[in-house]
Amino acid sequence: MRLSEVSHPNQLHGLTTAQLEDMACQIRERHLQVVSTSGGHLGPGLGVVELTLALYQTLDLDEDKIVWDVGHQAYPHKLITGRYSNFDSLRQKGGVAGYLKRSESLFDHFGAGHASTSISAALGMAFARDRLGKNYKCVAVIGDGALTGGMALEAINHAGHLPNTPFLVVLNDNDMSISPPVGALSTYLNRMRHSPPIQFLSDSVQEGVKNFPFIGKDIPQEIKSLTGSVKRLAVPKVGAVFEELGFTYMGPIDGHDISEMVRTFQAAHRIGGPVLVHVATTKGKGYPYAEADQVGYHAQSAFDLTTGKSIPSKTPKPPSYSKVFGQTLVKICEQNSKVIGITAAMATGTGLDLLQKAIPDQYVDVGIAEQHAVTLAAGMACDGLRPVCAIYSTFLQRAFDQLIHDVGIQNLPVTFVLDRAGIVGADGPTHQGQYDISYFRSIPNFTVMAPKDEAELQRMLVTCLHHDGPCTLRIPRGPGEGVTLMEEGWEPLKIGRGEVLSEGDDLLIIAYGAMVASAKETSNILKKSGISSTVVNARFLRPLDQALIHPLARRIGKVVTIEEGTLLGGFGSAIVESFADQDLKVSTLRIGIPDKLVDHASPQQSKEALGLTPNQITQTILKRFGWDKSDSIYVGNSNTESL
Numbered sequence: 001m002r003l004s005e006v007s008h009p010n011q012l013h014g015l016t017t018a019q020l021e022d023m024a025c026q027i028r029e030r031h032l033q034v035v036s037t038s039g040g041h042l043g044p045g046l047g048v049v050e051l052t053l054a055l056y057q058t059l060d061l062d063e064d065k066i067v068w069d070v071g072h073q074a075y076p077h078k079l080i081t082g083r084y085s086n087f088d089s090l091r092q093k094g095g096v097a098g099y100l101k102r103s104e105s106l107f108d109h110f111g112a113g114h115a116s117t118s119i120s121a122a123l124g125m126a127f128a129r130d131r132l133g134k135n136y137k138c139v140a141v142i143g144d145g146a147l148t149g150g151m152a153l154e155a156i157n158h159a160g161h162l163p164n165t166p167f168l169v170v171l172n173d174n175d176m177s178i179s180p181p182v183g184a185l186s187t188y189l190n191r192m193r194h195s196p197p198i199q200f201l202s203d204s205v206q207e208g209v210k211n212f213p214f215i216g217k218d219i220p221q222e223i224k225s226l227t228g229s230v231k232r233l234a235v236p237k238v239g240a241v242f243e244e245l246g247f248t249y250m251g252p253i254d255g256h257d258i259s260e261m262v263r264t265f266q267a268a269h270r271i272g273g274p275v276l277v278h279v280a281t282t283k284g285k286g287y288p289y290a291e292a293d294q295v296g297y298h299a300q301s302a303f304d305l306t307t308g309k310s311i312p313s314k315t316p317k318p319p320s321y322s323k324v325f326g327q328t329l330v331k332i333c334e335q336n337s338k339v340i341g342i343t344a345a346m347a348t349g350t351g352l353d354l355l356q357k358a359i360p361d362q363y364v365d366v367g368i369a370e371q372h373a374v375t376l377a378a379g380m381a382c383d384g385l386r387p388v389c390a391i392y393s394t395f396l397q398r399a400f401d402q403l404i405h406d407v408g409i410q411n412l413p414v415t416f417v418l419d420r421a422g423i424v425g426a427d428g429p430t431h432q433g434q435y436d437i438s439y440f441r442s443i444p445n446f447t448v449m450a451p452k453d454e455a456e457l458q459r460m461l462v463t464c465l466h467h468d469g470p471c472t473l474r475i476p477r478g479p480g481e482g483v484t485l486m487e488e489g490w491e492p493l494k495i496g497r498g499e500v501l502s503e504g505d506d507l508l509i510i511a512y513g514a515m516v517a518s519a520k521e522t523s524n525i526l527k528k529s530g531i532s533s534t535v536v537n538a539r540f541l542r543p544l545d546q547a548l549i550h551p552l553a554r555r556i557g558k559v560v561t562i563e564e565g566t567l568l569g570g571f572g573s574a575i576v577e578s579f580a581d582q583d584l585k586v587s588t589l590r591i592g593i594p595d596k597l598v599d600h601a602s603p604q605q606s607k608e609a610l611g612l613t614p615n616q617i618t619q620t621i622l623k624r625f626g627w628d629k630s631d632s633i634y635v636g637n638s639n640t641e642s643l
Helices: 015-039 045-048 049-057 075-079 118-131 150-159 184-191 196-209 221-231 235-242 256-272 290-294 321-335 353-358 370-384 393-408 437-439 456-464 512-530 548-554 573-580 603-610 614-624
Strands: 064-068 138-143 167-173 248-254 274-280 339-341 364-366 388-391 415-419 447-449 471-474 499-502 507-511 533-537 541-542 559-565 587-593 633-635 640-642
Touching: 015 045, 015 049, 015 075, 015 256, 045 049, 045 075, 049 138, 049 256, 064 118, 064 533, 075 507, 118 138, 118 150, 118 167, 118 447, 118 603, 150 167, 167 256, 235 248, 248 256, 256 274, 274 388, 290 370, 321 339, 321 456, 339 471, 353 364, 364 507, 370 388, 370 393, 388 393, 388 456, 393 415, 393 437, 415 456, 437 471, 437 541, 437 559, 447 456, 456 471, 507 512, 507 548, 507 587, 512 533, 512 559, 533 548, 541 573, 548 559, 548 573, 559 573, 559 614, 573 587, 587 614
Parallel strands: 064 138, 138 167, 167 274, 248 274, 339 364, 339 388, 388 415, 415 471, 447 471, 507 533, 507 559, 559 587
Antiparallel strands: 447 541, 499 533
8 A cells, every 4th residue: 555545544454563553654655745845844854754654554534533742743644544645735835834734634623733742632632522422542652751830730740540441641752761761571571461361360469358257347458458459560660650640651662663552442442440651762764864853853943864964044044032042041051150051951042052062050941841941930939049940931921920920020031032033934833933922921020022133032032030039031933134243241131111213203103123234124115105104113112212212202292013913912002002091192002913823834935924034024004004095195294295
């Protein structure tokens, strides 16, 4: 059977092991071909090809439910569920999403972009099944990295107390950090433990204990534990943990041995109650470069399949904001041993890998545990350290309560650097950093800022570390503006002070963060139509520079705010509210992301769809203020027309 002929996973039922292994080769070939061309997540999907094929041999996907954690490990799932033909469109506008998406396929039973959600979701489906009197299997597939997330552990704790709820968790362990070696002995013990004789022995002990002539009602603890001891006779140490939490543990098994996995999954489905199957896989399996560098090939831009090297950009780009942040933090840490960089399993993405290499003693990776990262930082700040948490905007949403309860209310000097703030492109709705402006506006004691370029980022980082209170600054994904960076001697900014970049009498444009460059370009386009603009780089969202903004707004009378975040409760809303509080009646146009989810596409395509390019912003301004009439040319601030 050819992979191109598969539109439903049930078509794979009944294939021999050899045929499934051939299918695995075809999946890897298609996976590599597409990702090497368009970019995407590489290592995670390559590692679960056999796991996917084996598991789906034991499921009826017309009825059974499977939830993949995170979703970037589910490319093989997509390829056998009707998306082979358009897989070339992966992560492109209008194409196949890089993560799971319920609206994309009936086989995507739960959407996932963030980690550690699968066990909770699949357990919820099992609840619904039992409540509605239905009969189908519910499976969660979670990686060992995602298992560090508190939500996953909470779900395991809950599921373990539901002995009559059939439910399967597949632990995809591609790191081996918590696993005993995979081999014949562990496989043999696992088979023996779940074989009829062992089960019979356990049941017999349990039944026999009931007939012991005990004095009194209480059974001695030593006898009570006998059944459990027999049950745990062949369980590896890591399995004993799950057993104590109420799961039946099976494994570890070889995640690239299809026949062994099929037998194990079939046995797991026959066991009532929660079951965890521990599967050991190799991330990047089948592509030597990805196997050798599992971090670097987790996700890749377009690359040469033969050499494994990324295809360089045709035009050189300035260093990314993340890199500038990482380099600057390293220099700061060299001078101040109290500054600590904290990441939640995203060292490379945030630029903290530079600190990890340079000064490992001042670097902490907490794993996929954003809530813990925030409160850990709060504890550090209580006792004299100056923690800097570098977390993606979209991921920090998961720790909103900790930001309020543990940092904001206590007014602790913790710095948060929000990478991937704004529109991020191909990763889609779960990864767009469009809400941090809104949610940080409401948190007490926070100073909130965003740089217009990478040099201002350097100064803002220093500003945060000089400030005696919580601070946050947002930075966009991708390259900076190409400005000259300062090597040292960064002066902190004055808190709550913006700057005027250009002056004009017809329009006041107030921009925040990454949209300052677009505001300047918009001003230049408007100038060609005879409209002069004052452009302000707000710098600070909280506190706003009302002393600068209000007099300008009162004098000019027409205001435009520009931001790369949701308009609901955003930067523009803060400006309008400040006007209202002072009874300042000014015609104001807010430009930003409307109340909608931003789907996967390139950042430029997303901005065009949202009307956020300078040309589009210009047209919106001309129309809003009546300057778009074809029979007149607007000149000056006198509201006169010249033919």
